[in-house]
Amino acid sequence: MKYTLESLNMMIPADLEGVRERGYEYRRVLTDSVISLLTTPAGWEVNGEYRTEFGGLSPVQLRYAPHDSQEFFLCVCSPGEALPEWTVFLLAGDGLMLRFLHHTDQLQPEAVSNLLAQVAGMSRFNCTAATVVDLLAGEVAA
Template sequence: MQLSPETGLLSTPEGWCVCAEFRTEFGGFFPVQCRFSADGSDDWHLCVCSPGEVSPYWLLVLLSSGGEVVRTLYQSDTLQPDRINQLIAQLAGMRRFNCTASTVVNLMSVEVTA
């Protein structure tokens, strides 16, 4: 699936894949949602979500596969691809060290950046 013009500015880390969904992810609450996942690993994902019913902001959400951990790591009124790319690269580095979703949240100090 081709990404929307805005989300086409996002970079996928080496060894990761991206799945873009339009109007249907999370029950249609977000018009555009891109899920980044490490190849061969299904324990946690990063979701970039556009403004929608649930939030008026662009979000980067960490989501464990079982749904035990759902944490917003970034929110902004506008899409800031450079900042999101930086965060995704940082989180991909944590993934290379086999960090769990809970560990990532603790290392990120549960801080939502804007």
């Protein structure tokens, strides 16, 4: 089974938490479905949380980062107990959250993919996490 954008956007936070509670295989399918809807920038990797590798914040938590740097991560999280909306935030390499960059009640793959591409472009110019925050400060999407 694979989740479509339409089926994901029909799910409320409790539905997503229910998938997580069903176990590893169900959560893997959910996470992989979201990964397939987003475009990973060239030279970047995405890691999905399938158990509690990143602290279990959300039913879907993806971490995007450049292959050659651990300066910062972009995290994409689904709604769940901890977050009421689909959320993208910037995490420093040491794990401190720096800024919410995008949040919305439905997953918007094009908007999230564009944000990933924008930050990837900044990364190619060796921007630090703080510089990324400064450059995006006026462009936070609600």
